[in-house]
Amino acid sequence: MASFLPLSSTPEAADEAAAHKEVYDQLRQLVNTLPTAPSGIGRLYSRHPDGWYMFTSGVVSAMVIKKHLTARATDVFIVTFPKCGTTWLKALLHSAIRRGVDDIGAYSPHQLIPFLESQVFVKDRIPDLSSLPAPRLLMTHIPSQSLPDSVADSGCKLVYLCRDPKDCFVSLWHFWNRFMPWDIDEALRQFCDGISVFGPYWEHVLGYWRWHVQRPSHVLVLTYEELAADTLSQLRRLAGFLGRPFTAAEQEAGVDGKIVEACAMENLSRLEVNRSGTTDMVTSAVANNIFFRRGVVGDWRNHLTPEMARRIDEITMSKFEGSGLLLHPQFLQGKRE
Template sequence: MSLTQPPPALPQYLQENEISQETRDMISTLPRDQGWIASHIYQYQGFWHSTRQIEGVLACQENFRAQDSDILLVTTPKSGTTWLKAILFSLVKRGEYYHPEPQDHPLLTKNPHVLVPHLEIGLYLQKPVPDLMTSYAPPRLFSSHLPLVSLPESVKETACKVVYLCRNPKDTFVSLWHFANKLRPESWGSISLEEALELFCRGVSMCGPFWDHVLGYWNESLKRPQSVFFIKYEEMKEEEEAGSHLRKLAEFLGCPFSPEEEAQGVVGNILKQCSFETLSNLDVNKRGKLSSGEEHSAFFRRGEAGDWRNHLTAEMAEQIDRITEEKWQGSGLKF
């Protein structure tokens, strides 16, 4: 690195400065462990967060007021969030941009994370009481990594729709490991695959334990199928099945495709425009940064199902599979 070029700063939600004394005092009482990117992470309501992320979580829990027409995309980190943000935006806002081909579509000039902002590590971290009423027209689209137990109460008390995207734990882990090493300061060096796996399997990862996070929303989707839509990354990636899953998602959100849209090929247009290949090759996603500090390009690596086979030994894969079977036994959830 050039002597005149400073090392990249950590994203805002991973920095440990500029938090209130109240948050600092509260965090001092929480269990603490090693972070993958931040130096430490803390366990709040059973799940792990960075110092500043907790401040965003607290502000979101206290101040977010869901509306009946809201749509909230929830994921664990590195589960295909960026991709499904693009799909959700294109699906819900399609009346404004498809005639039937996309025209002047915002995805051509804006990163999906800008179009579907993140609550606790975006909006509520930048401003504890953001103006969401005048800044976002209904239906409002937001995203979150919050576990079910930490969702603001208004999400559960209104007709707000929750879309939960889950990914194979082995691919999620590998993607999270790559992402962590992209964001770690150069002076820290990389976190090894073995070290990261040990933390992941103990549940010590951002918004982890992974298995508890997923299981919470899976059970909620069985209990309240009219409010929580659970979908697997791998299902949406299957070329033959993607259109069927997109139609089911549209039905759930109350915006089914009309016969005219079907005849015009709008389903295929959305899937094509939101494909990993299309999004990753857009200039806007090759350059620039989010307001939180991450490079747009950091969110586009390979986007493949089964990439874990290129990184994990048989023993590593078996370790994750064993935990998955133990954690989800009897739930009906499988990969």
């Protein structure tokens, strides 16, 4: 049986629901006073006081999460910048923790590990997550500086997945084009200016990278490129970091290999639940198939001109200089002893 976070449909007492709505209403009033920026897709972004952009509902939810979510030492947080391999990592991590892939065929990865800010803390709800069994698997796109203080204080585990910003941008551009046409030149300008969902991209990555440098036993940084190049080794690395390493017997029996195979993007995209199913997001049901495209490393070459790619690379080199992150053919690679 899958074990995932309660979504926003949980019944509440009338007085509790009213109190929760008041919290959201007050924060909506606050967010409405914040600076805005055009998103390019027909809605304005709000600028969170910590310097990142998201639609108003996302900023409000992030503020509610910071105040009302208390992390525990046994929690596992997945964090990504949007379109950096979130769906894949959710499937892999859930299966590694549960030591099985039965749930993968029955549920979307976004149902197994919902987004805190767009599935759990939504619709004026402040769910009580305290009764959930350990480990609680929690997912967010929220930048590091805006997480609850308890995430750092509790010593919980945090897994961060990043990706070549060129592929990230192209995937994000394709995603938004499913909803309305978006000129790629304008989209690139905004991305490079840091005006994108949960962006700027580079500050998002650096925030979690610095946290990893300070507390490597608590924060693991993976790259999409490493995961694609050797999924099995990275899965074993992930399981070891979580304190659930695959035993020699499990490896001999192919438990980890079966997880890699079941969670491969090609397989996930063919499952009926991901072909025709839907998942509740914020205020409406979203088709699960929109979370799957090509997932190919280097696909940016099919969409960006050399000048466009150079612009992103120059920003990346400038932003990451002195951070300990290195650029190489597989993109980001931390200095490892």
